[in-house]
Amino acid sequence: MKPRVSIIIPVYNGTNYMRDAIDSALNQTYENCEVIVVNDGSNDEGATDAAARSYGDRIRYFKKENGGVATAVNYGIQQMTGEYAAWLSHDDIFTPDKIEKQIHAALASGLENPVVHSNFEFWDVSKDKHLKVDLLQNYTKEQLEDSCFAPLFLAIHGSTALVHKSHYERVGLYDTSLMATQDSEFLFRVMRGKKSIFVEDSLMISRIHPQQGQQTMACHQKEYNEMFVHFCQTLTKAEKIHFCGSEWNFYYRLYLLLKYSKPADTILEYLKKRLNDCEKSDRPDEKSKHLQERLVPQGIERIYIFGAGQMGRELLETLRSYGLEASGWIDNAKEKHKTAIEGLPCMGPEQIKDQEKCLFIVAMLDPSEVVEQLKRLSVSHIATMGDFKKRLFCVTPLYAVL
Known part of the structure; x- marks a missing residue:
């Protein structure tokens, strides 16, 4: 018989979205599921309670005093009767085949009770805009399945994870002292030293809305910074070298990841100090110069970055840290044409000349449309920001951009 899965939905004052979450859990194509809804002491005059009770015995419903999502x-988890657990936030949605695909991946892997996770998409409620997140654009499948790499480098969403009950016995439950980062901290613990399974399909929709915890919790920024310090202090030097090629590069990769993150503040200063403390042999030197020949196809005379936004600026920094310089920007936004951004000229794709001598690197979260646009313009040399990031991840740069 196929293993039973317990889908756990914690909710606090959740009548805005909880029905969508419960319905998505009940409508799974995988039949052997139970849906557990836990009311964490809602104070909305019984509205959450009434909404949950309306499902009758289709769900298992529990009420408790308010204590936080963890x-x-x-x-x-303590009430579950399944072999596996899946946490679904009350404002998120599972795709109908989420559990079926993940159970199949777990059983087919040959591994003993691996954690299974997947791609997902964001739904910005205020703009009614969906954005698919393809984690394979920036990381390899091997990286995403390697120990605690995914939670460490923010490459996993907690509501995509399928966890076997044995892991709770092995590492414990969620840390109840954490109000905003409990899922990342738990996944770091449970995945460390183990191989997980990454399913490439997008299997969960995560809402972005003004009421969500990251927007309203005063403790989020403090916990966020302390979490990364904890990760750095917990991992051994050997683990850091394993993930990033050197200890210096480990701290530098984390620094680049968090540099543009709004909650990051004290962690950046911590990482700078760690970079200065690293052994001299770990620091940037001339050993990376030969990479330029491998990164840029023969005959290329100019590099253009397509996308003059934040990701483009991050790519420009990356190129410069490896001794490469861009000649300019390409962007579809006409208001940016004939302007200088970071000292480089910006133009439209129709202004491209001698394209056979140019390399175009697309710096966008979803580069697929722009890649197709460049192909229609008969552009020969196209890469994405993710292509470069994956190839350079474990290579110490020539110059640090702090």
């Missing part, structure tokens, strides 16, 4: 998830 306490609610832990309560659900």
Whole structure:
């Protein structure tokens, strides 16, 4: 018989979105599921309670005093009768085949009870805009399945994870002292030293809305910074070298990841100090110069970055850290044409000349449309920012951009 899966939905004052979450859990194509809803002491005059009770015996419903989301998830874990657990936030949605595809991947892997995770998409409610997140654009499948790499480098969403019950016995439950980062901290613990399974399909929709915890919790920024310090202090030097090629490069990769993250503040200063403390042999030197020949096709005379936004600026920094310089920007936004951005000229794609001598690197979260646009313009040399990031991840740069 196929293993039973317990889908645990913690909710606090959740009548805005909880029905969508519960319905998505009930409508799974995988039949052997139970849906556990835990009301974490909602104070909305019984509205959440009434909404949950309207499902009758289709769900298992529990009420408890308010204690935070970690306490609610832990309560659900303690009540589960399944072999696997899947946490679904009350404002998120599972695709109908989420559990079926992940159970199939777990059973087919040959591994003993691996954690399974996947791609997902964001839904910005205020703009009614969906954006698919393809983690394979920036990381390899091997990286995403390697120990705690995914939670360490923010390459996993907690509501995509499928966790076997044995892991709770092995590493414990969610840390109830954490109000905003409990999922990342738990996944770091449970995945460390183990191989996980990454399913490439997008299997969960994560809402972005003004009421979500990251927007409203005053403790989020403090916990966020302390979490990364904890990760750095917990991992051994050997683990850091394994992930990034050198200890210096480990701290530098984390620094680049968090540099443009709004909650990051004290962690950046911590990482700068760690970079200065690293052994001299770990620091940037001339050993990376030969990479330029491998990164840029023969005959290329100019490099253009397509996308003059934040990601483009990050790519420009990356290129410069490896001794490469861009000749300019390409962007579809006409208001940017004939302007200088970071000292480089910006033009439209129709102004491209001698394209056979140019390399165009697309710096966008979803580069697929722009890649097709360049192909229609008969552009020969196209790469994405993710292509470069994956190839350079474990290579110490020539120059640090701090």
